[in-house]
Amino acid sequence: MLYVDLxxxxxxxxxxxxxxxxxxxxxxxxxxxxxxxxxxxYTLGAYIGVLVTNxxxxxxxxxxxxxxxxxLAGMAIYRLLYEPILDxxxxxPLIASIGLFIALQELFRLVFGPYGLTxxxxxxxxxxxxxxxxxxxxxxxxxxxxAVCLGGLAVLAARTRVGVAWRATVNDRQMAExxxxxxxxxxxxxxxxGSALAAVAGVLVAxxxxxxxxxxxxxxxxxxxxxxxxxxxxxxxxxxxAALALGVLxxxxxxxxxxxxxxDAIAFLFLxxxxxxxxxxLLGKV
Amino acid sequence: xxEALLCIDRAHVQFGGVVAVADAGFAVAPGERVGLIGPxxxxxxxxxxxxxxxxxxxxGRVTFRGEDITRLPVHRRARRGLGLSQQIVRxxxxxxxxxxxxxxxxxxxxxxxxxxxxxxxxxxxxxxxxELLALVGIGRHADSAPATLPLGVLKxxxxxxxxxxxxxLLLLDEPLAGLNHVEAHRLADIIVAxxxxxxxxxLIEHNLGEVARVCGRLLVLDQGTLIADAEPAxxxxxxxxxxxxxxxxxxxx
Amino acid sequence: xxxxxxLSVLTLVGINVLLALGLNxxxxxxGQISLGHAAFYGTGAYAAALAxxxxxxxxxxxxxxxxxxxxLGVIVGLASLxxxxxxxxxxxxxxxxxxxxxxxxxxxxxxxxxxxQIPGSGLGDFGFLLAVLGSAVALFxxxxxxxxxxxxxxxxxxxxxxxxxxxxxxxxxxxxxxxxALGTGAAGLAGGLYAHYAHIIVPDAFGFTVSITxxxxxxVGGIGSNWGVLAAAVLLTLMxxxxxxxxxxxxxxxxxxxxxxMRVSPGGLAGLVRLALRPLRRAPRGVA
Numbered sequence: 143m144l145y146v147d148l149x150x151x152x153x154x155x156x157x158x159x160x161x162x163x164x165x166x167x168x169x170x171x172x173x174x175x176x177x178x179x180x181x182x183x184y185t186l187g188a189y190i191g192v193l194v195t196n197x198x199x200x201x202x203x204x205x206x207x208x209x210x211x212x213x214l215a216g217m218a219i220y221r222l223l224y225e226p227i228l229d230x231x232x233x234x235p236l237i238a239s240i241g242l243f244i245a246l247q248e249l250f251r252l253v254f255g256p257y258g259l260t261x262x263x264x265x266x267x268x269x270x271x272x273x274x275x276x277x278x279x280x281x282x283x284x285x286x287x288x289a290v291c292l293g294g295l296a297v298l299a300a301r302t303r304v305g306v307a308w309r310a311t312v313n314d315r316q317m318a319e320x321x322x323x324x325x326x327x328x329x330x331x332x333x334x335x336g337s338a339l340a341a342v343a344g345v346l347v348a349x350x351x352x353x354x355x356x357x358x359x360x361x362x363x364x365x366x367x368x369x370x371x372x373x374x375x376x377x378x379x380x381x382x383x384a385a386l387a388l389g390v391l392x393x394x395x396x397x398x399x400x401x402x403x404x405x406d407a408i409a410f411l412f413l414x415x416x417x418x419x420x421x422x423x424l425l426g427k428v
Numbered sequence: 429x430x431e432a433l434l435c436i437d438r439a440h441v442q443f444g445g446v447v448a449v450a451d452a453g454f455a456v457a458p459g460e461r462v463g464l465i466g467p468x469x470x471x472x473x474x475x476x477x478x479x480x481x482x483x484x485x486x487x488g489r490v491t492f493r494g495e496d497i498t499r500l501p502v503h504r505r506a507r508r509g510l511g512l513s514q515q516i517v518r519x520x521x522x523x524x525x526x527x528x529x530x531x532x533x534x535x536x537x538x539x540x541x542x543x544x545x546x547x548x549x550x551x552x553x554x555x556x557x558x559e560l561l562a563l564v565g566i567g568r569h570a571d572s573a574p575a576t577l578p579l580g581v582l583k584x585x586x587x588x589x590x591x592x593x594x595x596x597l598l599l600l601d602e603p604l605a606g607l608n609h610v611e612a613h614r615l616a617d618i619i620v621a622x623x624x625x626x627x628x629x630x631l632i633e634h635n636l637g638e639v640a641r642v643c644g645r646l647l648v649l650d651q652g653t654l655i656a657d658a659e660p661a662x663x664x665x666x667x668x669x670x671x672x673x674x675x676x677x678x679x680x681x
Numbered sequence: 682x683x684x685x686x687x688l689s690v691l692t693l694v695g696i697n698v699l700l701a702l703g704l705n706x707x708x709x710x711x712g713q714i715s716l717g718h719a720a721f722y723g724t725g726a727y728a729a730a731l732a733x734x735x736x737x738x739x740x741x742x743x744x745x746x747x748x749x750x751x752x753l754g755v756i757v758g759l760a761s762l763x764x765x766x767x768x769x770x771x772x773x774x775x776x777x778x779x780x781x782x783x784x785x786x787x788x789x790x791x792x793x794x795x796x797x798q799i800p801g802s803g804l805g806d807f808g809f810l811l812a813v814l815g816s817a818v819a820l821f822x823x824x825x826x827x828x829x830x831x832x833x834x835x836x837x838x839x840x841x842x843x844x845x846x847x848x849x850x851x852x853x854x855x856x857x858x859x860x861x862a863l864g865t866g867a868a869g870l871a872g873g874l875y876a877h878y879a880h881i882i883v884p885d886a887f888g889f890t891v892s893i894t895x896x897x898x899x900x901v902g903g904i905g906s907n908w909g910v911l912a913a914a915v916l917l918t919l920m921x922x923x924x925x926x927x928x929x930x931x932x933x934x935x936x937x938x939x940x941x942x943m944r945v946s947p948g949g950l951a952g953l954v955r956l957a958l959r960p961l962r963r964a965p966r967g968v969a
Contacts, residue, residue: 232767238939241937241941244932245933514845522841531849535850541835
């Protein structure tokens with residue numbers, strides 16, 4: 143049953159990766175910008191989750207506040223940082239984003255202290271036992287939340303007017319504008335949704351580890367990039383598959399090649415391999 | 429066939445399910461002036477790219493000066509004597525018009541990294557560049573930045589840059605596109621003058637009036653297939669050529 | 682005379698100048714985004730450390746550092762031939778992480794604890810400082826020459842539009858590899874010097890944060906500008922030291938500066954200087 147256990151653990155990890163990586167791929171698909179600072183928003187979500195829960199005792203409120211604040215922060219980043227420099231060569235927004243991420247990390251450290259925060263009382267505890275499988279309720283919540291959020295996103299994209307407008311804009315901005323679609327609004331929505339998903343992931347991770355600290359976004363910031371390249375830049379389904387696959391691969395990889403390679407480096411091994419063999423990624427169109 | 433400068437032998441280019449060029453074959457003699465025409469999407473640029481090396485044919489052969497260059501990379505073909513001017517102008521925006529051409533003129537210096545590292549002087553190449561810019565009529569823009577210049581000037585910069593390589597075959601992809609009547613006529617005359625000094629020219633053009641005027645031979649491509657290879661008068665009178673153009677939207681000058 | 686502290690700071694300045702100018706060659710001159718420069722720095726450090734500890738002299742150890750770093754650089758350069766821009770940025774980040782991931786797990790390289798008791802250079806503190814600063818100055822002079830040479834001319838065209846450069850007969854692949862070899866070799870030298878300066882090296886000294894710090898120096902100075910990058914490397918190394926108060930805010934400063942520069946003046950300090958000098962250059966022509 144080790145394999146099943148490893149797989150499930152991997153899927154839990156992978157669904158978290160998916161929640162964060164999707165925001166990144168949404169931004170890339172729309173603006174061709176690698177939004178590294180996204181990981182900083184993930185961290186912000188985690189901190190808000192802990193702080194609000196500790197202050198008010200309500201996890202639900204924590205989720206709401208995190209989603210709203212981080213979503214707005216994402217939109218602000220678009221407006222203040224990316225929009226004015228979209229016409230510059232691609233390394234400019236990339237490096238700016240990296241600078242912002244580093245600055246955010248440092249701000250978290252300076253404001254909240256380097257030692258991190260924990261929940262006064264873990265909001266969800268206990269485990270679910272399904273036959274030979276033992277899953278913490280938090281892990282179940284993670285899988286559930288990812289399914290709901292990503293499923294909701296898919297429905298939004300396919301069935302609603304907003305979703306159609308968004309897909310049209312990603313596909314061909316000028317054409318979309320000539321149809322009267324307000325692409326600026328689509329961009330704001332894009333950033334809001336992507337950032338909100340990252341916030342959800344942040345709160346979930348805070349619960350999973352019962353610990354948030356300033357550099358918790360560091361590994362995700364680079365790993366998410368590897369994931370979206372593996373899945374195909376700009377492809378949400380590709381990102382989802384790559385995220386889940388990586389979660390499982392890391393799970394197994396740590397056991398079998400942990401002697402050779404650090405767990406976090408596994409993502410990059412696959413990244414480099416993919417770039418050599420199929421730079422488009424799994425489902426990429428670029 | 430043995431004295432031909434360029435020989436295309438059943439070149440076939442297929443992208444996925446789409447056939448861009450279907451078993452094209454023709455030869456170009458040294459010093460010839462050949463026009464390559466056809467309606468939009470006929471595969472003219474693709475064919476030119478097969479010659480210049482930007483595109484690899486699915487099958488078929490390209491022979492240049494007796495050598496099979498089908499698998500030779502782009503930069504080596506440039507050094508064997510193939511000059512290319514592109515349809516969408518691409519000047520180096522970070523340097524002056526003069527330096528754009530000087531870099532090309534300095535092909536001997538840019539051959540190997542070590543040689544390039546040890547060389548500093550650009551005087552000779554800049555002089556040659558000025559000559560070429562004067563030849564195409566844009567000498568007074570030598571010290572300007574490309575970003576500020578109109579299309580007509582940039583098109584001629586492309587031609588000057590291709591010439592700086594001292595090519596034996598000049599591939600020009602729609603050099604007259606976007607130019608007004610007077611400019612187009614002038615550039616076409618310059619192309620004739622250049623050709624008379626040596627290099628053979630293959631010219632892709634939509635401007636049928638000019639291309640028929642300056643070329644002694646027309647190759648007509650339609651949906652990837654070569655449907656005519658004759659003097660302009662004969663080619664343009666050909667039934668199939670007319671059919672290819674009529675029933676399409678654009679073209680006749 | 683110079684105290685131990687001043688010697689130490691100046692040594693760091695020299696090492697950072699080597700790192701920044703090297704990165705400038707790859708990213709600035711040749712236009713290849715490289716976000717994992719610390720991996721080459723680390724490779725040079727580890728190679729030199731191992732060589733020195735097994736008895737090779739100071740200079741042979743440095744040479745080993747340069748060679749190993751440059752070899753890794755050429756391999757990464759080969760990768761750059763297959764992928765462009767955004768992908769290359771991510772791939773080079775990946776190289777940095779792979780480097781760390783591998784080094785951390787190898788007992789032969791000391792694992793998490795790194796390598797310690799690396800012998801000194803044998804030149805004494807002041808002599809060593811001269812060696813470091815001498816290397817930095819030599820690299821700076823070389824960079825200036827490189828930019829003016831035909832190789833610099835070719836690099837300009839590759840950074841601008843590599844497809845068109847091909848059409849002009851330029852073997853773009855070969856030149857890119859040379860850029861990588863030169864830039865990473867410089868990093869390897871910096872690494873070797875660092876190993877002999879610190880006597881201990883740990884994997885964390887070559888992490889992504891270090892890559893970003895070096896990038897910050899290049900970016901703030903002005904990508905591609907020799908003088909700008911030199912100035913930025915010196916300033917950004919000295920500032921946290923000179924103003925002890927802000928040393929805890931060092932990373933925040935780097936991040937914020939990079940962000941600000943990209944947002945406001947992507948050409949860095951050099952760009953600002955050029956803007957400021959422009960009206961001065963126009964004046965002579967106006968005079969009849």
